[in-house]
Every structure is written in structure tokens, then in C-alpha cells.
Amino acid sequence: MSSLSAAPETFDCRQAFVAELSELARADERIVAVCNDSVGSSNLVAFAGEFPDRLINVGIAEQNMVGVAAGLANGGYIPFVCAAAPFLTGRALEQIKSDVAYNGYHVVLCGMSPGMAYGELGPTHHSIEDLSWLRAIADLIIIVPADPQQTRQVVRWAAQSDRPSYLRIGRVKVPAVTPEGSEFTLGQALQLRDGRDVTLVATGVMVSRALDAADLLEATGISTRVLNMATIVPLDEEAVLRAARDTGRIVTIEEGRPTGGLGAAVAEAVVCNRPVPMRILGVSGFAPTGKAEFLYDHFGLSPAAIAAAARELVD
């Protein structure tokens, strides 16, 4: 056995997403999928085979796609809108605001392959703005699951809730980070490891990187807490303020713009209630050419760079 076999198995969360969606659809005929020609890229081929009438492909037309979903909700269905995150959120932003959130319709918006998952396809296909844009919209829940198990839990939650929501469904392969037996609770951070000196608050793909960074920090004697902040809206302010009180320093890590997303949400809670030194790590600009993993390193989102940012706060 080579030493490489020690690397943890990694998963594409879209597979867990569609497995859960199909399972729910078998039990509840109100569940439908709506997409913009993204049957393949949203991994909906098997869903389409099993439920041909309940996959509504409107073609390459995102504004209509989101409006159609609102109409389906009006007619008693539970639509899961599946489309590449940059086009779903950027192209149909006003429909998300008016037709879904302001109407208060139970529509589940699923931003597929978010962040820089599309790598070398470039900034037009990256979705690094979605968390900032959507966090500004009232009455819209935002959840970024970190691994397959949490993805399935979040999809289940979104189906049984009656509220509008946006889920980020990752394509970049991630290891399992959700502890056995833990459940998803809306607005509740999962503490993956405890520490006294600094807290890393991460979401989505960045959670496993934060755990790796914590290993590096512990090796140099810095006791590190790690929170998986899957729910961006509503934010778990209590967990954030506990972290501020217990560790006195916070680093946030997200695969998105540092303006307006997870880091900004955490900073708002910290500044208004218990100011402590912070670092907000994210994607600082339009990306150069490269695969997602290369771009994470480029923008200082590697475990080593995350650990370095935390160390600066502690030193």
C-alpha cells in the first residue's frame, strides 16, 4: 500500500444532492426540479429518467426559470431550481428577490458548482458574489453544506421547510467532515473541534481546509476552534459571540468575495456585540486562469495560508 492511500476519500456533493432529491421525490409528488438546460451539469440525468414529467427544463433562460418556479410553488409544487450558481444568482437576481423572496414562495434555489468550481472557465463562470448578493435580500435563507452528509441533511431540511432558500451545492471534491450522528439544524453552527486561542469559521469547501489549518496551528502550539458555519442566513450569532469570548480572535474562510458574505456577517455580529481582532479570508478579485485548487492557493485559501493568517492574530 502506498503512502498516498492515507489521503481521505473525497466526494462531489452534487451526487449526494441528487440522491436525496430523488429519494424525497419518490415520497412526495409535489417535488419537482426546474433547470436551465443544466440536466447534465446539475447531475439530473437519473432524476429525469425516473420523473420525466417532474423535470422542467425551460432552456437557457434563467429569469424565466426562477419565475416559473414561483408559479409552480403557487400551484402547490415544491420546486428545486438547479442551475450553475453564477447564472442562477446573477442573471435572475431580481426574480429571486421579487418572485421568490418577496412573494414568500417555498422555492429551493440550488446554486450548483459555486465559488471557483469552474476553474479555468474563468471569472464569468465563477460564483464568488452570490453570498454577498443574496444575503442582502430579506426573507431568504442561505445554506452552504460542507460535505455529502450535510448536503443530504440540508436538502431534506429545505424540502420540509415552507420558506424560500438558497443552497450552494459544491462540485469541487471534499472529504467528509460531518461527525457521525450529527444533525443539521437551521442557524446552528457545528463545532468540529474546540480550542482556546483562535476560532476558524468556515463554510462549504473551506471547512476541510480550516480543519487542516487547525492541525498545522496545533502543531505549533496554537489551540484552535473550528466552526462549520453552514447556515449563512440566519447566522448563528451565539456561536460567533461564544468564539469571540472564549478565543478572542476569529478568522473566517469562504469561497467567495470577502465583502458581504460569511466574513461580513460574522464581523457584523462581532463588531456590534463583542469586538475582537478578525481576519476575513476570501476571493479578493477576478481569478487568473487555473483549476479551483490552484486558485484556492492563489487567493490564500490553502491550509498553510489560513494557518498563517490565524498565527498573525495570535502573535
Added chain:
Amino acid sequence: MPEPLAVPRGTDPPLVHIQADESSAARQARLSDTARHIRRLILTTIGTAKLGHVGGDLSVTDILTTLFFSILRYDASDPAWPERDRFILSKGHCSVALYSTLALAGFIPESLLPSFAAPLSPLNGHPNRRKVPGVESNTGPLGHGLPVGVGCAIAARLAHAAWRTFVVLGDGELQEGSNWEAAMAAGHRRLANLTAIVDRNRLQQGAKTEDTNALEPLVDKWASFGWDVVEVDGHDYAALYAALAAPRGAKPRCVIAHTHKGHGVSFMEDGVEWHHKVPSPAQIDAALAELAPAPIAP
């Protein structure tokens, strides 16, 4: 693709606003009287609020009247009745026409109308379904109603339900591309349970549509997207009723209703300045005098 429109409905609530055995002449007289009442409510409501879009409210009044008092199946005492027909006013800035219609139809009390646009009133400048029963979708930004209507029509087809969906569009708003995304999808899916009505008053906010970004040939545009298109005089109740009463064929239907902004008030008719100009109290009085009920014959 076969249309599952022949599925029988369950037990309907009493549809008091639809009188099946009414003669055509009696229906026209009733709709004319109702529309006159709605126009009076529009003018007094805008006069009180000193806000509104009177020109478009008056151009769409006869369309709303025909729909709510002879076509749409609803139960105002149970606005969420699942089998109701869906109606969406895509040109949401003409909310006062909608609120006045909903008041006469029994969804909201007429006494609520003077609160239009007042602080904390449920009657916002643009309709909000979470505050006003009878509103199916919040509109205001243009180009939103038809996509939602397409979703409603797909939902009815999936459920094998017989209810229909109607969307009223302004003509100016057809410059929004989202309408054509929706029109393409409805035509492709042959959504015969969907009807779009274009309030073709030929004016947008500050000028004629044809001088701003021309819509013509409008019939050809809709037809080329797979719709069955009819043109009617949008102030002729018999023509509107005939165009809206029954789905025909296998395509979605587009009714291009030729109307006049400010219709019913002589000094407002076709005046581009009346898009959202607020009439003075004297102008309101003059308008109401034109819309007074006919004297009862001795």
C-alpha cells in the same frame, strides 16, 4: 402533446360573479356598470392618495372587469381555494385598478381603498400577495408576471387540474426580454391553459411605444412564438368575453386588447402625460361627472 384539460372539477363554491344563464346583452350591461363603478373608485382613490398611474388604470379597467366578473373562477371568501383560476397583473403599477376590482369582487373591503399608499397600508403602490387577498404574485418590476404565469400553467397541467391562468401585460413592458423567454417556453409546451392579455394602449411612460422601441408587428411576434393570437377592442365587453371565455386549440392564447390610456375620461384619453400625473380635485370632479350613473328613466 395532449392537453389534460377535460378533467372534471370537484365541487365548486358558488361563483356569484359568473351568471351562466345571462344573455349577452345583460352581461354587457352588467360589465359596463361594474367598470364605471371601478373607474370611479380608481379616480377617488388616486385623488385621495395623490399618487397612482391613472392612465394605465383606466386603459386596463375593462379587461379586469371582464375577467373578474364574467371569466375567472374564484371564491373571494376563500382566496386560496386550490382550484381557483390564477390571475396575475404583470403591469403592477396599475395596482389601483386591481385593488378597486378586488374590492368590488369581495376580496377586500371597499373602505380600505382610501388607505392606498398611506403609511403601513396593505395597499402598497405595487401589489403584495402577503398583504392583499386575491393577489397571486407581487409585481412592479416589469417582465415578471408572464414567467410566473407559465409556472402556474405548468403546475395545473402536472396536477391534471382544470384551472386556468391569466396574465395581463402592459405593452411597454414587452420590451423586457424575460417576457419573451416565457413566451417561448409557453409556446414550446403548448400551454393552452394559459392566456396572456396585452393592454395595448400604445403609450409607455413618456412616449409612444413605437417611437421608443417598436413592438410591431406584435401579432406576428406572438404567433411566431407559438401562440394563438387574437386582436380585440379592449373596451368592448362582448369581444373581450369571446376572446377570454374558452380555451381553444392546443396553444397558449394571446389577446391583444387595443385600448386607450385614460379611457372613460374625455380629457385624459390617449394623453401621454396621464401616465402617472395626479389629477387635481377639480379634474377628479369633472371626471366623476363624466362617469356618473345614467339617470333612472321615469
